[in-house]
Structure formats: C-alpha cells, structure tokens
C-alpha cells in the first residue's frame with residue numbers, strides 16, 4: 158500500500174488535489190487563502206496557504222490545509238526549493254467520543270542533501286522526496302474518566318547518497334523508505350472539579366533501522382489542576398508529570414524526566430489580556446540519585462486591543478521568552494491598526510537575544526468581509542555569519 | 558476561597574525553586590510549547606534530521622530519539638515556541 162502511494166506521480170497527486178478542491182467548492186465551505194511573494198536579493202520566494210473547512214449536519218468537520226512554499230534557491234530557512242504539504246482531516250463528535258482522522262502528504266523537491274542520521278551513518282546524506290502521514294486520534298469520556306488513544310504513521314521516501322572515500326564524490330543509491338510509527342494511550346481520572354490525574358504510555362518504532370536505534374517507549378504519570386478563581390477572567394493551570402523513557406538514542410540522564418508547569422491567564426479588562434507560562438524540566442543523573450536541570454522556559458505576554466474598530470482588529474501586543482539553557486531567549490512585539498478608512502498598517506519584531514532578529518512592516522487595504530491585500534518590508538538576520546536579508550513582498554488574504 | 562486549589566500550585570512552585578538550585582544536566586533537549594505553536598511548519602522545513610512532525614492537532618512534535626539538538630528549529634520558529 159505504502160509502495161503504491163509513494164509511486165503515485167506528482168501529476169496524479171495534483172489532479173486528486175484539484176478534484177477534491179473543486180468538489181468542495183460546490184458544497185459551499187468556508188475558505189481562507191493567503192498568498193505572498195517576496196524578493197530577497199536576487200531570489201524570489203512564493204508562499205501559499207489555503208484552508209477549506211466544511212461542517213456537516215452530522216456534527217463532523219472536514220478540513221483541507223494546503224501549504225506550498227517555493228523559492229528559486231535554497232535558503233538557510235528552507236532546505237528545499239519546493240515544499241508542498243496537503244492535509245485532509247476529519248473531526249467528529251459522537252455522544253461521548255471525539256475522533257480525528259487525517260492524512261498528510263508532503264512533497265520536498267530540489268532539496269539540499271541532509272545528514273538525516275549523522276550518528277548512525279556518518280558517510281551518508283539524503284534527499285527527502287515524498288512523505289505520507291496518516292493518523293487517528295480518539296478521546297472517550299465516561300463519567301469521571303477520559304481515555305485517549307492515537308496512532309500516527311509516517312513514511313518518508315528518501316534518496317540516499319554515499320560518500321566514496323576514493324573518488325571523494327557522492328554516489329547516488331537506490332531510493333529507500335523510512336518509516337516511523339507512533340502510538341499512545343492515556344487514561345485520565347477527574348478527582349474533583351479542578352484536579353485530574355493521568356497515566357499513559359507511548360511507543361514509537363522505526364522498522365528497518367538496525368538495532369531499533371530510534372525506537373522509543375515512554376511511560377508517564379501526571380497530575381493537572383485547573384483553577385478559575387475569577388471565572389472568565391483569571392485562570393490558573395498547574396501540572397506535574399514524570400516521564401520514563403526507554404530507547405537507545407536517549408542518554409542515561411534523560412531517561413527520567415520531571416516536567417512541572419504553571420500557566421496563568423488574565424483578562425484584566427475588555428481591552429487588556431495577559432498570560433504567564435513557566436515550564437521546568439528536570440532529569441536525574443544516571444544513578445537516579447540527583448536531580449539535574451534540563452531546561453527552564455518562562456513566557457509572558459500582554460495584548461491591548463485598541464478601541465478603534467468594533468471588530469477588535471487593531472491591537473498592540475508584546476511578550477518575552479526566557480529559556481537560557483536552550484539559547485531561546487527572545488522578546489517580541491506586534492501591532493496593527495486602522496490608519497484611515499480601509500487602510501491599515503502593521504509592524505512586528507522578534508529579537509532572539511544573541512541569536513537573530515526580524516523586523517517587519519506592513520501596509521494594507523481591507524475589503525468588506527475581512528479579505529485584504531498588503532505590501533510588506535522585512536529585515537532579518539537568521540544567524541550570525543549568514544548575510545542579513547532584507548526583502549519586499551506583496552500578499553493577499555481572501556475569505557469566502 | 559478554596560484552599561485545596563492552592564496546594565498543587567504551592568507544591569509546583571516549591572519544585573521549581575528546587576530545580577533552579579540543581580546543577581545542569583550535561584545535555585539538553587528541545588520541546589515545543591503546544592499552546593504557542595501555530596502549526597506553520599517552518600521548523601519541519603529546516604530540521605536536518607527529520608526529527609519534527611506535525612501531530613493530529615497540527616502542532617509540531619519533536620521526536621526525541623532523532624533530534625541532534627542543532628537548534629535550527631529554534632531560530633526559525635516565528636512564535637518562539639521551541640525551547
């Protein structure tokens with residue numbers, strides 16, 4: 158079956174996509190489409206996002222997400238010239254069951270050869286070609302219990318290249334399939350209105366990889382508390398989870414991981430809202446006798462909705478992330494507002510301390526019904542040593 | 558005021574304080590803040606080890622068995638959701 162899918166030509170794949178889209182248009186779904194063309198130095202990049210959603214009277218919802226990114230050169234932000242990911246997803250709620258079934262097809266083309274498995278095969282590099290992902294997820298509620306289960310299978314077709322030490326060249330090998338299968342089960346028991354405890358197990362297998370190097374089994378026990386001291390205004394959620402991991406690729410220190418988190422959300426007034434989220438991960442030393450710090454993650458933000466438009470489309474927001482262990486400290490801010498009539502302007506900035514930054518400015522025109530078109534200018538540095546990128550772009554968003 | 562609700566919060570805060578006092582582990586790991594992830598897929602496009610996939614809720618997941626901790630995904634995430 159997978160072999161058949163992988164062998165499906167790009168033309169047939171596009172035709173199926175087109176037929177599905179046309180069939181759907183006849184059913185009057187809600188559609189959102191965004192397209193953007195940017196020019197960076199002498200490169201062009203084209204980004205397209207489409208979401209089509211159809212709700213049925215049976216209670217089900219069918220969604221298509223399509224994401225196409227094409228550039229005429231490989232950039233550090235995109236390891237391939239063409240990336241096309243299309244997702245079909247079905248969501249259904251029966252009386253006590255909520256289920257989601259989906260399929261995703263991802264096409265990589267004109268890609269950089271990447272060292273997918275540097276530890277395992279140091280002299281091999283790969284081109285990613287086509288990836289099929291299928292999943293099923295279900296939650297069953299029964300009195301104070303909730304049972305959740307999922308399965309996700311990912312099949313990636315790759316073209317391996319092996320380094321010839323005599324000629325110092327890369328030699329193309331026969332295409333291969335890499336499979337990853339993920340499954341999991343979790344049982345949650347609601348002790349009272351606020352507190353729930355849970356236990357779960359996950360297994361991931363990588364058939365075909367020698368010695369099960371990337372196989373991973375995890376068991377977890379957790380407790381979660383959700384407290385709303387001021388309903389609809391203040392919400393505090395805390396959780397604590399212990400996870401045991403068993404897998405050859407997991408270092409001895411990361412076998413036992415303890416994750417503690419606290420999240421606070423507050424609607425201070427109709428215009429002002431804010432949140433703080435803190436996650437702490439600790440693991441144990443190989444003997445299991447000492448707690449070691451894995452990472453901290455503190456995130457906070459506030460948003461002020463400007464009383465300019467009744468739809469609340471004008472706002473300013475700002476926030477920060479503090480995670481020194483993983484070099485992901487950042488500050489970010491964003492704002493957009495109506496300038497006059499249907500013209501609006503927006504600015505955003507993201508500054509990752511000592512790593513990179515990006516500033517963007519937008520000027521747009523809104524049509525009736527939330528559709529819009531805009532021009533933008535962005536200036537960024539992805540990482541130190543990589544030339545700074547300054548680009549102009551134009552885009553439009555269409556709602557139906 | 559329901560004091561029983563304060564108990565788990567206090568317990569977690571104490572745990573976090575204890576964790577701050579710990580020495581750091583020799584290696585790290587990256588994870589995704591699911592509430593901040595918008596499903597854009599930028600991280601999937603740059604991961605050189607095919608260690609990120611989108612789950613059934615269209616949120617990025619890091620496969621800890623494949624991740625080599627290069628940090629590329631952190632640099633491109635527009636939401637700063639990877640830590």
Ligand code: SF4
Nearest residue numbers: 594595597598600634
């Ligand atoms: S880049 Fe960030 S926001 Fe986008 S899918 Fe990955 S984790 Fe989510």
Ligand code: SF4
Nearest residue numbers: 604624625627628630
């Ligand atoms: S740190 Fe590197 S290898 Fe790990 S998930 Fe991110 S991009 Fe992939």
